[in-house]
Amino acid sequence: MPAESHTPLTNVRHNGAVKSLAILGSTGSIGTQALDVVRKYPDRFRVVALAAGRNAEVLAAQVDEFRPSIVVLERGRFDVPGGTQLLHGAGGLLEAASHPDANLVLNGVVGSRGLAPTLAALDAGKSVALANKESLVAGGDLVMRRVGEDFDRLLPVDSEHSALWQCIGAGKLADVRRLLLTASGGPFRGRSRDDMAHASVGDALAHPTWRMGRKISVDSATLMNKGLEAIEAHHLFRLPMDRIDIVVHPQSIVHGIAEFIDGSCLAQASLPDMHLPLQVALAWPDRLPDGVEPLNWQSLGDLSFGPLDTNAFPAPGLAYEAVRRGGTAPAVLNAANEEAVAAFLDERLAFGRITDVVERVLLEHDPVKEPQLDDVLGVEEWARTRTREVAA
Numbered sequence: 001m002p003a004e005s006h007t008p009l010t011n012v013r014h015n016g017a018v019k020s021l022a023i024l025g026s027t028g029s030i031g032t033q034a035l036d037v038v039r040k041y042p043d044r045f046r047v048v049a050l051a052a053g054r055n056a057e058v059l060a061a062q063v064d065e066f067r068p069s070i071v072v073l074e075r076g077r078f079d080v081p082g083g084t085q086l087l088h089g090a091g092g093l094l095e096a097a098s099h100p101d102a103n104l105v106l107n108g109v110v111g112s113r114g115l116a117p118t119l120a121a122l123d124a125g126k127s128v129a130l131a132n133k134e135s136l137v138a139g140g141d142l143v144m145r146r147v148g149e150d151f152d153r154l155l156p157v158d159s160e161h162s163a164l165w166q167c168i169g170a171g172k173l174a175d176v177r178r179l180l181l182t183a184s185g186g187p188f189r190g191r192s193r194d195d196m197a198h199a200s201v202g203d204a205l206a207h208p209t210w211r212m213g214r215k216i217s218v219d220s221a222t223l224m225n226k227g228l229e230a231i232e233a234h235h236l237f238r239l240p241m242d243r244i245d246i247v248v249h250p251q252s253i254v255h256g257i258a259e260f261i262d263g264s265c266l267a268q269a270s271l272p273d274m275h276l277p278l279q280v281a282l283a284w285p286d287r288l289p290d291g292v293e294p295l296n297w298q299s300l301g302d303l304s305f306g307p308l309d310t311n312a313f314p315a316p317g318l319a320y321e322a323v324r325r326g327g328t329a330p331a332v333l334n335a336a337n338e339e340a341v342a343a344f345l346d347e348r349l350a351f352g353r354i355t356d357v358v359e360r361v362l363l364e365h366d367p368v369k370e371p372q373l374d375d376v377l378g379v380e381e382w383a384r385t386r387t388r389e390v391a392a
């Protein structure tokens with residue numbers, strides 16, 4: 001988007017059209033909540049493709065209810081009704097992402113396996129509602145090159161980015177001075193590094209304000225999630241990292257703040273419930289009623305904001321360092337983090353070592369400049385192997 005242009009966010013018109021959806025990651029936290037929105041507005045959405053990993057039971061029930069033309073399971077089988085075709089694996093995921101009848105693809109798979117389907121959907125001319133932040137972290141330039149000037153072909157689902165998207169839409173992107181992502185602080189807010197070094201999986205998954213999948217919950221405990229989100233915002237809103245900040249806000253009521261050049265700050269506020277950002281993205285440019293219970297401002301109580309404890313939580317700083325290094329460094333950061341989090345969830349790595357292991361792998365990497373998809377996939381493979389060695 002040219003810096004001086006008026007953001008297209010405010011120029012799009014309501015159209016009320018029925019949207020045909022491909023939902024990738026339909027059995028997960030994002031996918032099931034997206035299907036709640038679809039269920040609520042059957043006259044606005046129809047489902048043409050569903051894709052998931054291994055949860056055949058939940059997927060089979062979704063197929064029975066939504067009757068998509070194709071359904072994709074990473075592996076395994078189940079009986080599909082007539083009119084539905086069952087596909088498998090990464091190839092199936094790409095077919096779902098580029099299904100000819102879909103005009104909007106919700107990418108809710110977890111991990112950088114989501115990058116190739118995001119690219120396939122954009123290459124096939126679809127709009128993408130993006131929950132899979134790893135797509136932008138691992139391949140931000142590849143994704144944004146495809147988005148080009150069609151800003152609203154990539155609709156953020158992450159609550160912070162949805163908030164910023166809505167706030168920026170009230171003005172011009174060119175007039176934004178700074179973006180602030182709010183962070184609840186996760187389950188270990190206020191703890192020291194030593195104090196959480198041997199935190200259990202159960203403690204790390206016990207997020208105080210959001211119910212999410214396991215990987216993002218651990219990222220929220222290390223605060224790597226905020227680092228990944230800062231990279232996501234850097235690509236989505238095409239701003240340098242030094243104009244993207246993080247502020248700790250334990251109540252998770254304000255989700256994002258856009259600060260404009262005149263000093264005015266616009267913030268978006270709502271209960272922490274992913275149904276709302278999902279509904280905003282799926283319905284865009286329309287707004288549908290009853291996304292979430294509105295806030296009761298009279299009884300809300302105090303909202304607090306404070307700085308990040310960078311000593312206890314060094315992970316966001318690593319994300320800024322990865323972007324500073326450039327090229328494939330963010331892809332390595334992300335892949336190393338995915339492997340380290342998987343090792344923690346398998347109880348092979350202590351909580352306190354997750355960020356150290358990621359840092360070591362990131363610093364060992366010599367980034368490939370202006371990478372293509374193959375470069376990204378290559379460095380990810382290296383990073384995953386190296387992380388397993390370092391974490392052993």
Ligand SMILES: NC(=O)c1ccc[n+]([C@@H]2O[C@H](COP(=O)([O-])OP(=O)(O)OC[C@H]3O[C@@H](n4cnc5c(N)ncnc54)[C@H](OP(=O)(O)O)[C@@H]3O)[C@@H](O)[C@H]2O)c1
Nearest residue numbers: 025027028029030052053054055109110131132133212213
């Ligand atoms: N949850 C949230 O509130 C939230 C908020 C903001 C952003 N996000 C982002 O949204 C994404 C999804 O998060 P989540 O919390 O929904 O995760 P999740 O609950 O773990 O769900 C992940 C989904 O990905 C599917 N999947 C895993 N491997 C797959 C494969 N090889 N092929 C196809 N599908 C595969 C899973 O299928 P099976 O379950 O069938 O294996 C599941 O449907 C992440 O990038 C996360 O950072 C989530």
